[in-house]
Amino acid sequence: MPAPVGPDVGRCIGPYTGRFAPSPTGPLHAGSLVAALASWLDARARGGRWLVRIEDADRPRCPPGMGEVILSQLAACGLVPDEPPWWQSRREAAYKQALHQLVDAGLAYPCACTRREIEGALAALGLAPARDSERVYPGTCRGGLAGRPARAWRLRVPPGVVGWHDRRLGAQRQDVATEVGDFVLRRADGLWAYQLAVVVDDAAQGITDVVRGEDLADNTARQIVLQRALGLPTPRTLHTPLVLGADGHKLSKQNGATALDLRDPAAAVRTALAVLGQGLAAAPDARLPDLLAHAAAEWGHRWPLAEAGDNPHMPPIGPKENP
Numbered sequence: 485m486p487a488p489v490g491p492d493v494g495r496c497i498g499p500y501t502g503r504f505a506p507s508p509t510g511p512l513h514a515g516s517l518v519a520a521l522a523s524w525l526d527a528r529a530r531g532g533r534w535l536v537r538i539e540d541a542d543r544p545r546c547p548p549g550m551g552e553v554i555l556s557q558l559a560a561c562g563l564v565p566d567e568p569p570w571w572q573s574r575r576e577a578a579y580k581q582a583l584h585q586l587v588d589a590g591l592a593y594p595c596a597c598t599r600r601e602i603e604g605a606l607a608a609l610g611l612a613p614a615r616d617s618e619r620v621y622p623g624t625c626r627g628g629l630a631g632r633p634a635r636a637w638r639l640r641v642p643p644g645v646v647g648w649h650d651r652r653l654g655a656q657r658q659d660v661a662t663e664v665g666d667f668v669l670r671r672a673d674g675l676w677a678y679q680l681a682v683v684v685d686d687a688a689q690g691i692t693d694v695v696r697g698e699d700l701a702d703n704t705a706r707q708i709v710l711q712r713a714l715g716l717p718t719p720r721t722l723h724t725p726l727v728l729g730a731d732g733h734k735l736s737k738q739n740g741a742t743a744l745d746l747r748d749p750a751a752a753v754r755t756a757l758a759v760l761g762q763g764l765a766a767a768p769d770a771r772l773p774d775l776l777a778h779a780a781a782e783w784g785h786r787w788p789l790a791e792a793g794d795n796p797h798m799p800p801i802g803p804k805e806n807p
């Protein structure tokens with residue numbers, strides 16, 4: 485078995501820059517506030533920058549104005565980004581350029597397969613879909629389209645196990661080639677896939693630290709593969725505990741999440757702190773600014789950066805603008 489990819493993964497990176505990157509498919513709820521707060525606390529505990537990126541690349545799923553709703557909910561909770569937010573819907577040119585770079589390097593290829601064809605090819609190989617809703621791509625179009633029209637673009641995933649260190653979850657590993665396969669960069673409907681957009685934007689914004697919900701942890705290996713293919717650095721990661729809905733799954737619109745009740749933002753922040761295991765959740769009288777300041781100090785003690793693989797190791801970061 486190839487050795488896990490290790491030494492240059494999880495090594496970061498200039499001045500601390502964190503981000504919260506919500507998909508504006510609905511307003512913030514108790515679960516998404518946990519991720520937002522954790523990324524803010526981590527940045528504040530380091531004296532770093534905290535950015536917000538509205539991930540509205542999948543426009544049909546994002547009701548108009550929802551990005552602004554999220555920004556005002558964050559502000560009500562005292563979470564204000566240090567720079568104007570970026571919007572993925574304005575980043576088309578950057579994603580296109582990244583795809584061109586991969587195509588030119590022979591690392592991306594067009595794919596003609598429909599979902600049904602992929603299922604058929606897997607069944608013919610005696611393989612059932614292994615992941616919840618995603619199928620391991622069997623590589624049908626790796627060698628060419630055989631005259632069929634291109635639908636999507638995929639990354640040619642190299643063989644080998646990717647290993648990395650998550651500050652909360654510890655040592656992680658995934659064989660992306662066999663567990664995921666060549667994943668989609670640009671979808672058949674022309675929209676940019678989350679993996680491509682997030683990797684391009686994290687690098688363009690100089691993100692050193694990704695702090696997000698644990699449900700996203702298993703995207704990390706794909707993102708590392710893509711960062712390596714594009715010659716981009718890999719941020720540190722810390723994946724936070726999830727708030728579960730009544731059905732035991734991650735809280736979402738589908739299982740009962742409601743928009744945050746912001747009549748008492750400090751109470752909403754205290755609830756999120758409790759999920760994060762922060763003692764200050766029990767400070768009922770603290771006002772919001774004090775609560776946040778003390779919570780950041782506590783966070784800094786609980787989540788030090790000095791972990792294996794955290795050495796600064798990244799090109800300098802210049803000023804950034806959302807074009």
Ligand code: GLU
Pocket residue numbers: 504505506507539682695696700
């Ligand atoms: N936009 C993604 C979401 O809301 C999160 C992206 C990320 O933090 O990497 O689920």
